[in-house]
Amino acid sequence: MSALHVVNKPQSRSQTLRSCLRLLQPGDALLLIEDGVYACADTGENRLLWQNLPADVSCHVLQPDLDARGITLPLTAFALVEDAGFVDLVCRHDKTLSWF
Amino acid sequence: MSALHVVNKPQSRSQTLRSCLRLLQPGDALLLIEDGVYACADTGENRLLWQNLPADVSCHVLQPDLDARGITLPLTAFALVEDAGFVDLVCRHDKTLSWF
Amino acid sequence: MTEEASGNSEPRTLTFISRRSPYGEDYPRACLDMVMAAAVFDQTVNYVFMDDGVYQLLNGQQPARIHAKDLSAHFGALSLYGVENVFADHQSLLERGLENAALAMPVDVVDNARLQQLINHSDQVFLL
Amino acid sequence: MTEEASGNSEPRTLTFISRRSPYGEDYPRACLDMVMAAAVFDQTVNYVFMDDGVYQLLNGQQPARIHAKDLSAHFGALSLYGVENVFADHQSLLERGLENAALAMPVDVVDNARLQQLINHSDQVFLL
Amino acid sequence: MNITVVIHTAPWSHQASATALRFCEAALQAGHGIYRLFFYYDGVHNTSTLAVPAQDELDIPAAWRALIEQHGIDTVSCVSSALKRGILNDQEARRYEREASNLAATAELSGLGQLIEATAHSDRVVNFGA
C-alpha cells in the first residue's frame, strides 16, 4: 500500500506542502506540479525543507511547470517527469492524494 | 496622508498579512476581515505577531466575521467594528489598500 | 436525476480531509456534501479536520451575521447518515490554541501516526 | 464600447502591486491589464512586483509548455504604453534567492522605505 | 463621499462578494454615494442571471440587482473578464455566435477604462477579492 502525494503550492504560500510532508510514509512518492514546483528551486530555504524526508520516499517534479516558470536548476533530489510520467506515477501507487 | 489596510487572510495561511505589516506606517489603520479575523484570536502565535507594530497604528476587526466564526476572545488591542465602522474607516483615511 | 446506486460492489473506505476554515471559502461545505453522499451510498467514511479545517469545529458560530449558512448545524446530521468516524488532527488544534476548546461535536483527536494509518486503510482520500 | 475618457480631470498616480506567481492563477495577467488601461488613460502608473509576484520577472519562461500565454512577453510593451516606473521588492527577491537572478526586464529594486514612499505619493493602490 | 467598489470574486466560492454587498448597503445607509460598481476577474459571475442558489442561501446576484435598481448604481461588468467566463449580453452572444446570453440587465459590459475613470472621479476606491 503506497500513495502518490501531488502538491501544487510552494511552502512559502501555504501550509499545504508542510502538511503533506508530515504524512509522507516510506514507499510513498511526492510530485510537485503547477506553483508547487517553486519548492524545488535551488534555494537555501528549499534545501532545508527537504532535509528530513522519510527514507525511501521518491521525489518528482513536473517538467512542463518548471519550464513554463523559467526554473532551470531544480534540486537534484527531484526526478523530472513529463505528463506521461505523471500518469505512470498515478498507476504505480495505490492511491493519489491531491493537496491543493 | 494615511492609509487603511484591509486584510482577509490569517498569517498562518499566506504571506499577505506579513507583507501588509511590513508596509504599515504611523497614522495608518489596519482592519482584519473575513478569514483575517483568525489573526486576532488570543493565541501565543498571534500575540507575538502584533508585538512590533509601528507606533500610532490603530487595529480594528470586523465583528460580524468574528461572530460568524465563533471567536469570542479577540486580543484587546483590536477595536471591534460593525459594517458602518468599516465604511467610516474607509472615509477617514485617504486611501484603502485591500490585501487579499 | 437518477442516481445509479453503487450497491452492486462491496463498500469502499473513503477518507475526506477538510483543510480550510469556514465561510472564507465554500470548500468546507463542498467537503461535507461529499461526506454525506458517500454515506448515503453505503461507503465506509472517515471525516478528518486538519490545518485551518479545525476552525470548522469551533463552538458558537453565528454565520447569519454574514448571510452564510451554518456549517456546524449540519454536523448533528452526520450520525443520522451513519458517519461515526470523525477525527481532528491534534497538531492543527495545538497550532491554533484550540487543544482545550469546546468543539461543536465529539471528535477523535488523532496524531500523525493515526492519520497515516487512516490513509493506509482507505481506498481513496479526498482533500478539500 | 465607448470608453469615457478621463481626460477632463488631471492625471492621478495609481500604484499596482502584483503579488502572485505567474500561471498558477490569472491574477498577474489581470494586474498587467489594469496597468495598461491606466497608462492608456494617461494616469501616472507605478508597477510593483512583490512577494511571489517577483517570480513573474524570471527570465526564460516557456508557458507554451502548459498551454498558457507568455506574461513576460508583454513586459516589452510597457514602455510603449509609457509605463516607466517598474519596481521589484528587494526583500521578496532575497527570500526567493533571486537577488542576483537575470530578470525579464529592467526594474528598480526597492526597499521597504521606498515602497512606503510610493504608497504615500499614490492617489490609489491596487493589490492583485 | 463618492465610493467606487471593485469586486474580484464569484459569489459563494469566496466570501468577498457578500462582504462587498454588506459594505455597499452600509455606505448607502450612511448617506454616501456609490460612484460605480465594477465587477472584474471572477467577480463578473455576480452579474449572471442564471445562478440558482439553494433555498436556504442568500441569492447574492439577486441582492446585487435589487440594490442596483433601488439606488440606480452605475454598474459595469468587465467585458474581457466576462467573455472569458461565459457571461454575455445579446450583442456579444450574436457576435460570437453563442445561442444564449446571461448578463443581468442591471449591468453593462464595458472595459477597464471605466474603472480608471471611476478611480479618477471617486473620493474612495475599495477592492474585495480572495
Place this chain on the structure above:
Amino acid sequence: MNITVVIHTAPWSHQASATALRFCEAALQAGHGIYRLFFYYDGVHNTSTLAVPAQDELDIPAAWRALIEQHGIDTVSCVSSALKRGILNDQEARRYEREASNLAATAELSGLGQLIEATAHSDRVVNFGA
C-alpha cells in the same frame, strides 16, 4: 487502468483545469481509460458553452468537448455546484424559469452519487483543484 478525474476549478482563473486536460490526454495516449470526468465546485465552468477566450488563449471548454467526443468519455457536471454558478441545461432553465441554458451537450447534470459510484468502480481517482 480505469481512471476517474475530478476537476474543482474554473478554466483560466487557476491552472488546474489545463493540467487536468493534459493529464487526461496523456492517460488516453498511454492506453488507459477515463472512467468518468466529474466537474465539481468551480470546475462546472468548464462545461459552459458561453465562454469566449481571447484569440491567443487555449479554449479550454472547447478542448474538453473535443476530448470527450473523440473518446466518448462519461462526463458529469455536479448539479448542485452548477445551479449555484449559473450553469443550466434546458430542463433546469425551465424548472427555475431562466430564459437561457448554457450546459455543454457533452456533459450531463447529475449528483455526487455519480462521483461515489465512479470511485467504487475505478482503479484510480485523481483530483485537480486550487
